[in-house]
Amino acid sequence: xxxxxxxxxLIKILKNRYEKDIRKIPSxxxxxxxxxxxxxxxxxTRDENTRSxxxxxxxxxxxxxxxxxxxxxxxxxxxxxxxxxxQKAKKIKSVSRIILEKYKGRVxxxxxxxxxxxxxxxxxxxxxxxxxxxxxxxxxxxxxxxxPKRIGLVEKKTNVEEVKRVLESLIPKKDWYIVNMGLVxxxxxxxxxxxxxxxxxxxxxxxxxxxxxxxxx
Ligand code: SF4
Numbered sequence: 001x002x003x004x005x006x007x008x009x010l011i012k013i014l015k016n017r018y019e020k021d022i023r024k025i026p027s028x029x030x031x032x033x034x035x036x037x038x039x040x041x042x043x044x045t046r047d048e049n050t051r052s053x054x055x056x057x058x059x060x061x062x063x064x065x066x067x068x069x070x071x072x073x074x075x076x077x078x079x080x081x082x083x084x085x086x087q088k089a090k091k092i093k094s095v096s097r098i099i100l101e102k103y104k105g106r107v108x109x110x111x112x113x114x115x116x117x118x119x120x121x122x123x124x125x126x127x128x129x130x131x132x133x134x135x136x137x138x139x140x141x142x143x144x145x146x147x148p149k150r151i152g153l154v155e156k157k158t159n160v161e162e163v164k165r166v167l168e169s170l171i172p173k174k175d176w177y178i179v180n181m182g183l184v185x186x187x188x189x190x191x192x193x194x195x196x197x198x199x200x201x202x203x204x205x206x207x208x209x210x211x212x213x214x215x216x217x
Pocket of ligand 1: 147150151190191192196197198199201202203204205207208209210
């Protein structure tokens with residue numbers, strides 16, 4: 001019962017804060033492809049580095065066929081700001097080749113097919129499903145993993161696959177998008193990894209981390 005109340009409160013808070021930021025689901029395959037490549041670029045780097053690499057890459061090429069025409073040297077140069085650019089360049093070329101040859105240029109729509117692509121793990125697959133294809137799926141990143149654990153919706157030692165399962169069972173499917181996107185923003189702005197801003201947090205009265213912290217004082 002407690003979890004149900006907290007989930008409802010959380011959904012309300014996230015809707016109030018972030019509904020205005022909801023992005024349109026891409027309307028064509030090229031945009032979905034860009035979502036996939038951008039998500040690969042975003043692995044183990046900061047948002048600003050991802051943005052910078054994606055802008056450099058997509059200002060030159062925007063489709064698998066064109067990416068394959070880039071020399072390896074040129075591709076690496078374009079995506080360098082994202083870090084681990086040698087590995088990422090390899091993944092991007094392989095992914096582009098498979099999408100072109102096996103899927104006729106279209107990004108697959110199932111988690112299994114996506115996860116069979118080189119460099120695509122469960123998080124990247126879920127991001128592409130949700131933000132690329134508009135297929136409801138909760139993608140668990142560092143924020144989506146941390147915030148629900150602090151609040152007490154998910155046990156602390158739960159692994160990310162299980163966090164996804166728990167969140168998808170607690171949250172109505174119609175709200176998966178806003179909760180997913182909202183938790184990421186909320187984790188960046190309020191429930192930050194090192195010094196969470198509990199004093200201004202709208203869910204503090206229902207947060208286990210906050211209750212523990214205030215009990216100790
Ligand atoms: Fe995070 Fe603190 Fe808010 Fe809890 S009260 S969700 S720990 S910011």
